[in-house]
Every structure is written in C-alpha cells, then in structure tokens.
Amino acid sequence: MIGKHRHLTGLEPLSRDDLLSVMELATSMKEVLRRPIKKVPTLRGKAVVNLFFEASTRTRTSFETAAKILSADAVNWTSSSSSVTKGETLVDTARNIEAMHPDILVIRHPSSGAPQLVADHVSCAVVSAGDGAHEHPTQGLLDLYTLAEHFTGIAGAPAVAAPDFGTLAGKTVAIVGDVSHSRVARSNLHGLTKLGAKVRVCGPPTMIPEGIEAMGAEVHHQLRGAVEGADAVIMLRIQHERIGDPLIPGTREYSKFWGLNEKKAAEWLTPSCAILHPGPINRGVELSPEVADGARSVILDQVENGVAVRMAVLYLLAGGAHEAAEGGARS
Amino acid sequence: MSDIIFIEGGRVIDPASGVDGIRTVVVRDGKVAEVAERLERPRDVRAVDARGKWVTPGFIDLHVHLREPGQEYKETVATGARAAVAGGFTAVCAMPNTAPPNDNASVTQLILARAEAAGLARVFPVGCISKGQKGEELAEYGELAASGCVALSDDGRPVMSSALMRRALEYARAFDLPLTVHEEDLLLVGKGVMHEGPAATRLGLKGVPAASEEVMVARDLALAELTGGRLHIAHLSTAGSVRAVREAKRRGLPVTAEVTPHHLALVDEDVARSRYDTAFKMNPPLRSAADRAAVREGLADGTIDCIATDHAPHSAVEKDLEFDAAANGIVGLETAFAVCLALAREGALSERRLVEALTSSPARAFRLPGGSLARGAPADVAVLDPAREWRCDPALFHSKSKNSPWKGATLVGRCTLTLVGGRIVHELAGGGR
Numbered sequence: 001m002i003g004k005h006r007h008l009t010g011l012e013p014l015s016r017d018d019l020l021s022v023m024e025l026a027t028s029m030k031e032v033l034r035r036p037i038k039k040v041p042t043l044r045g046k047a048v049v050n051l052f053f054e055a056s057t058r059t060r061t062s063f064e065t066a067a068k069i070l071s072a073d074a075v076n077w078t079s080s081s082s083s084v085t086k087g088e089t090l091v092d093t094a095r096n097i098e099a100m101h102p103d104i105l106v107i108r109h110p111s112s113g114a115p116q117l118v119a120d121h122v123s124c125a126v127v128s129a130g131d132g133a134h135e136h137p138t139q140g141l142l143d144l145y146t147l148a149e150h151f152t153g154i155a156g157a158p159a160v161a162a163p164d165f166g167t168l169a170g171k172t173v174a175i176v177g178d179v180s181h182s183r184v185a186r187s188n189l190h191g192l193t194k195l196g197a198k199v200r201v202c203g204p205p206t207m208i209p210e211g212i213e214a215m216g217a218e219v220h221h222q223l224r225g226a227v228e229g230a231d232a233v234i235m236l237r238i239q240h241e242r243i244g245d246p247l248i249p250g251t252r253e254y255s256k257f258w259g260l261n262e263k264k265a266a267e268w269l270t271p272s273c274a275i276l277h278p279g280p281i282n283r284g285v286e287l288s289p290e291v292a293d294g295a296r297s298v299i300l301d302q303v304e305n306g307v308a309v310r311m312a313v314l315y316l317l318a319g320g321a322h323e324a325a326e327g328g329a330r331s
Numbered sequence: 332m333s334d335i336i337f338i339e340g341g342r343v344i345d346p347a348s349g350v351d352g353i354r355t356v357v358v359r360d361g362k363v364a365e366v367a368e369r370l371e372r373p374r375d376v377r378a379v380d381a382r383g384k385w386v387t388p389g390f391i392d393l394h395v396h397l398r399e400p401g402q403e404y405k406e407t408v409a410t411g412a413r414a415a416v417a418g419g420f421t422a423v424c425a426m427p428n429t430a431p432p433n434d435n436a437s438v439t440q441l442i443l444a445r446a447e448a449a450g451l452a453r454v455f456p457v458g459c460i461s462k463g464q465k466g467e468e469l470a471e472y473g474e475l476a477a478s479g480c481v482a483l484s485d486d487g488r489p490v491m492s493s494a495l496m497r498r499a500l501e502y503a504r505a506f507d508l509p510l511t512v513h514e515e516d517l518l519l520v521g522k523g524v525m526h527e528g529p530a531a532t533r534l535g536l537k538g539v540p541a542a543s544e545e546v547m548v549a550r551d552l553a554l555a556e557l558t559g560g561r562l563h564i565a566h567l568s569t570a571g572s573v574r575a576v577r578e579a580k581r582r583g584l585p586v587t588a589e590v591t592p593h594h595l596a597l598v599d600e601d602v603a604r605s606r607y608d609t610a611f612k613m614n615p616p617l618r619s620a621a622d623r624a625a626v627r628e629g630l631a632d633g634t635i636d637c638i639a640t641d642h643a644p645h646s647a648v649e650k651d652l653e654f655d656a657a658a659n660g661i662v663g664l665e666t667a668f669a670v671c672l673a674l675a676r677e678g679a680l681s682e683r684r685l686v687e688a689l690t691s692s693p694a695r696a697f698r699l700p701g702g703s704l705a706r707g708a709p710a711d712v713a714v715l716d717p718a719r720e721w722r723c724d725p726a727l728f729h730s731k732s733k734n735s736p737w738k739g740a741t742l743v744g745r746c747t748l749t750l751v752g753g754r755i756v757h758e759l760a761g762g763g764r
Binding site for chain 1: 532654
C-alpha cells in the first residue's frame with residue numbers, strides 16, 4: 001500500500017505524504033542497489049509481471065532490475081499490439097495473467113487510462129509504467145527524488161545520503177518540449193506542485209495542451225523566459241512523428257527555438273540549474289550533446305534513482321509490506 | 332367498451348393545445364376523444380388513476396439507433412421500441428447507420444415491418460444522405476420518402492464534402508425531407524476521444540475541439556441559406572453552435588436543432604470523475620460546463636427545438652475496452668425523462684418547455700403526427716410520475732444494451748403507463764402505487 005492506495009496508476013491521487021513515503025524508502029533501496037552484492041530477500045516468493053504494450057527498454061529493464069534485487073520473480077510479457085481487432089482484449093489479457101497469481105502487474109500501454117481499466121478487473125496490485133499521455137508515475141517519483149538530491153547538494157555523491165525533500169518547496173522547475181503528448185510532464189506537474197515547487201511549461205503553442213494552467217503550470221512559449229531563473233529544467237523528447245501531425249515544421253526549427261545548447265545554457269541558466277531528461281534523448285534536437293553530457297546534467301542519476309524508486313514502489317505494493325518496511329530493507 | 336380508457340385526475344401538460352391542469356383524458360378508438368376537467372365515466376370503462384402524475388402526449392425521439400438490420404446483438408427494432416415505450420416515447424426516428432445502411436426501400440420496409448410486428452412505439456425510419464453513407468453519391472431520396480423515411484442523415488459520419496452537402500439539401504427539397512446532420516470536421520477531430528479542455532489534458536486523452544462541430548454547423552447554415560433546404564442539427568453540443576443557430580433562426584433560415592439529455596446533464600469533468608468509464612464516451616463528447624450552460628439556455632429559449640436521446644446501444648464487446656478503443660454512444664430512452672426532469676427541478680427549464688421539447692417540438696421539426704392531445708389526435712400518451720425515485724439498474728433495461736452513465740444512480744421521475752394509438756403498450760410494475 002502507498003498510503004491508502006493499493007495501485008499506482010498516477011501521482012494525481014497521491015497525497016504529499018504518500019509521495020514522501022515512497023521516496024524516503026527509496027533512499028534505503030538506493031543503498032541496496034549500490035552494494036557489491038545487490039540482493040535482498042525481501043520479496044522472495046513474490047511475482048512481478050511486466051506487461052508492456054509499447055516499446056520500452058529503460059523502464060522495463062528498470063522495473064525488472066528492481067524486482068530482481070528484491071528477490072521477486074520478474075516475468076516480462078510483451079505484446080506487439082493492443083489492437084482489439086487483432087486479438088484478445090486488454091481485460092482478457094489481464095485476467096489471463098492474473099490467473100497465474102502475480103502479486104504485481106506493471107503495465108505500460110499506449111492508451112491513457114489502461115492501467116485503471118486493468119486495476120478495475122484484477123485483484124493484484126497494478127503499477128503504471130506509463131499510459132498514453134496520462135501519467136508515468138514512477139518517472140515522476142524518480143524526477144522528484146533526483147531534484148531533491150540536487151537541491152540538497154548530494155547529487156552524484158559517492159555515499160548514499162538521504163535527500164531533504166523539503167528543498168523542493170519554492171523551487172522553480174521548467175518542463176520544455178511536447179507537453180501535450182507527455183505523460184512525464186503530467187506526473188511531474190502533479191508531483192512538483194504537491195511538494196510546493198513552481199512549474200513552468202514551455203514549447204510551441206501546438207505542444208501545450210488546452211487548460212494545462214488548471215494543473216498549476218505557468219505557460220511559456222519562449223525558451224528564454226521559461227528557463228531564466230529556473231532551478232532545474234526538464235527537457236522532453238521530441239518525437240519525429242509529430243512533424244507530420246503537424247505540430248512543428250521540423251526538428252531543425254524546433255532545435256533552434258526550443259532546444260538547449262551550450263551557448264543558451266551558459267547565457268540563460270543560473271549556475272546551479274540542473275538539467276533532466278526522461279530519455280531517450282534526441283541528441284542535437286532538444287539537447288546538444290555538450291549539455292546532455294555536461295556538468296549540469298543529472299540524467300544518469302535519474303536512471304539510477306529510477307531503480308531505487310521502483311524498488312520502493314514494488315516493495316510497498318507487494319502486500320503486507322508495512323511491518324516489513326519497519327525492519328526489512330531499512331535495517 | 333374495451334377500447335375506451337379514462338385517464339383521470341392527472342396533471343395534463345399539453346403545450347401544443349396550451350393545456351396545463353388537472354384534466355381527464357378520454358381515449359376512444361385509438362384517438363383522443365376529449366380532454367376535460369370534469370367528466371362522468373360510464374360503468375365498465377377502464378380507468379387509469381393518474382392522480383399525482385403528469386399526463387402528456389407520448390414523447391417523440393428524432394434520434395435513436397435501433398441497430399436492425401445487422402447488429403441485432405446490440406438492439407433490435409422490437410427491443411428498442413420496447414425501451415422507447417418504457418421511457419414514455421411513443422415514436423422514434425431510426426437512424427440509418429445499420430448494416431447494410433438504410434439507403435434503399437428494402438431496408439426501410441424491413442424496419443417498418445419489424446416495428447409493425449412489435450406493435451409498440453411508432454418507428455419512423457431515417458434514410459441515408461449518401462449511398463452507403465460513403466459521402467460520395469446521393470441516395471435515392473424519392474424512393475426512401477415513398478417507402479416511409481421521414482428525414483435523411485449519414486449520422487455517425489459527417490458529410491465532409493461541401494459540394495455533396497449542397498446538392499443533398501437541394502435535392503431533398505423535391506421530397507420535402509429534412510436533413511439531420513452529424514456535425515464534425517473529421518480532420519479537426521483526428522484521433523480525439525473526448526472534449527478538448529482541462530479534463531482531457533489531465534487525463535491525457537486526445538481532445539475534440541468545440542470548433543470541430545462549429546465549423547460544420549457554420550458551413551451547413553450557409554448551405555441551407557444557399558439552397559433553401561431543411562436543415563436539422565443533430566446532437567448540438569457547443570456554445571458556438573447555439574450562437575450560430577440562434578443567429579440563423581433570427582434571420583429566418585429553415586433550421587431546427589436537437590440536444591441530448593447527456594449533453595444537458597453531464598460535462599467533460601464527469602469523464603475524469605468516472606475514471607475513464609467508457610459509459611461516458613460518446614460523440615459529440617461531453618463538453619465544458621460553459622457549453623452545457625449554453626445548450627440549456629438554448630433549449631429554454633427555443634434556439635434548440637427539442638430533446639433527442641441519440642440512443643446508441645453497444646454491447647460489452649465494444650465498451651469494456653481502453654477509452655481510446657471503446658465505441659461512442661450510450662443508451663438513453665429509459666433514462667431521458669428522469670435526467671431532463673432534473674433540469675426542470677433545478678430551474679434550468681420550465682416544465683412546460685420540457686414537455687414541449689419532448690413532444691410538439693420534435694413533431695413539428697420533422698412534421699410527424701402526434702405530439703399533441705388535441706381532440707382527434709392519435710392517442711399516443713405518456714403517464715409520468717414526476718416524484719418516483721428509482722435506482723437505475725441497466726440489467727433491468729428493456730434495451731438489449733446496458734451502456735449508461737447513470738448506472739447505479741438514483742433517478743427521480745419515471746414513466747408509469749404508455750399508450751400508442753389508444754393501446755396500453757407499457758405499464759410499470761407497481762405503477763399505480
């Protein structure tokens with residue numbers, strides 16, 4: 001359970017305390033992850049099924065790694081198609097998998113709301129690994145964690161230390177890119193605003209969805225205004241198929257006006273501003289290689305923290321975890 | 332004396348004849364024989380005790396999908412007509428998006444034969460605007476009219492070609508048929524599945540902008556003006572469409588419009604509240620609160636002529652899916668009265684206007700018989716209990732399909748007795764109490 005929640009379908013339903021409970025546990029998990037022998041018996045005998053209806057390397061591997069470190073059995077179920085005309089329905093697939101008695105179903109799906117639909121039909125815990133343009137809650141959590149590390153001044157430190165999540169309050173975070181199609185942006189908006197940060201979203205008007213202000217975002221169309229004075233910038237991936245959509249005329253023009261390169265970063269960003277990206281990066285489109293690999297980048301910290309946060313989520317949702325949480329992984 | 336019925340003690344609301352008061356309605360030989368304050372009932376004549384109830388003309392729904400021929404697992408003419416009379420509807424217009432589509436006399440005749448055999452609500456078929464609803468060639472309006480079609484529509488599919496739409500409006504004039512149009516610019520809609528706005532943004536669902544309807548309404552109003560053809564806007568859903576129709580009517584254009592109970596009652600945020608429940612997915616989608624306020628106002632002031640359910644039965648096969656993949660549409664015949672009555676209780680609509688929008692207004696829009704309790708009119712009558720509370724359990728629907736956003740809700744107001752042509756075709760169990 002995360003607070004009173006049996007499933008993790010998004011960050012929107014979670015309270016501030018719920019978010020903190022996952023992230024505080026993630027610090028213990030990160031310590032396990034960094035051990036030379038990274039294996040704890042905590043979830044031995046538990047089964048995690050990764051049900052992926054969309055291509056994903058990073059997220060699936062991250063969940064699989066997280067499950068295995070905790071000694072859960074991880075099974076990957078990949079479906080090349082979610083089309084109802086081609087085969088069984090999502091509900092049928094979920095019920096079939098449930099008949100194999102998994103404890104947790106991790107689902108990635110191109111349709112917004114698919115994890116909710118599955119959660120409505122199965123009795124095991126459901127974790128969204130990203131649904132359509134709705135939410136990507138574990139990405140939101142790992143971004144919050146990474147930002148808190150950065151603001152606490154411990155990012156990249158050799159020893160694992162607990163970030164101060166209170167540092168997020170009052171900070172300004174800019175999210176730049178195709179916000180309209182981004183589930184990462186939505187989870188970040190929910191998470192950041194719940195922890196007291198201010199969020200700016202930036203992109204061409206075609207990539208800013210109607211009514212995003214109602215989620216607490218300040219809308220910018222010029223990159224400079226969005227990133228100047230920001231404490232961190234989250235750059236989103238620009239997908240090539242958006243050109244025909246047509247949301248932008250091309251990547252060349254996009255990169256010129258909304259991409260971040262060394263020169264813009266040096267002129268517009270504060271010295272301590274961190275740069276995040278959910279990956280995979282289109283080098284030379286939204287981020288120049290120098291910036292992606294530069295000193296401000298915490299992109300690889302995000303990947304590491306992703307495993308830790310997912311360990312915490314699996315642990316909390318695997319059932320009966322509360323008493324274990326006191327003595328188990330923290331000890 | 333068996334074909335005489337006295338409906339006594341009810342509040343007769345008949346906007347067509349300007350009656351609103353306690354009256355007795357006498358039905359004889361299938362017709363309304365008399366509506367009067369005090370009448371002596373002969374012995375042995377059947378009496379219906381309507382005290383505490385409303386007695387209105389049977390409701391007329393210009394927009395239902397009966398799914399026959401072709402999709403009988405969702406609905407048949409008989410089950411749809413049964414659902415209709417259970418909801419107080421004595422006449423329904425059957426949309427032509429059947430399989431095959433109703434673009435020829437044989438399909439029209441089949442629908443009429445099934446309706447006749449069912450012997451419940453009157454069924455008025457609507458023929459296709461274009462052959463096969465493909466939007467390419469005109470269907471044979473003369474043959475459709477002669478075999479019993481009362482209007483033309485490619486409902487479910489907009490007529491994207493402005494040139495075809497122009498010719499359809501023109502050609503239909505020869506047979507005096509209205510075109511009832513599904514207004515949607517498909518290119519603007521794209522892969523949209525709900526109203527574009529803050530709720531869609533939060534849910535991450537692709538949006539359908541209000542403008543996708545409004546550009547087509549604007550186009551068709553211009554074409555109605557060009558051609559003089561009769562235009563009826565189906566399921567009008569946005570504030571911009573209301574403004575456009577209001578202005579067109581002010582200028583005297585031959586246009587009428589309908590709105591659904593769900594667009595009057597629900598908004599896009601209800602999709603979020605339902606957590607992606609596909610019983611809240613329909614086309615046009617549930618709109619913003621401002622749009623809802625505008626369609627309510629439009630209905631109240633007569634810009635929108637009538638209420639039509641867009642009764643769209645779908646089985647679990649089409650609905651128990653991802654929101655993106657689920658079929659559009661909900662059933663509406665058996666919940667319409669209660670849902671619309673709530674508007675009257677909230678003061679959004681007078682009771683008289685509510686009844687008018689379900690009876691005489693739709694009759695006038697398509698020039699159908701009925702919609703009135705005037706002496707000599709067909710005895711199509713609904714007896715309604717405006718205070719009756721009931722739990723909406725779709726398993727108890729007469730419709731074959733259960734896709735209702737009101738499942739589990741407690742509704743107030745229910746039809747207790749329905750007469751078609753003087754025959755009792757529906758009587759709610761326990762209806763007298």
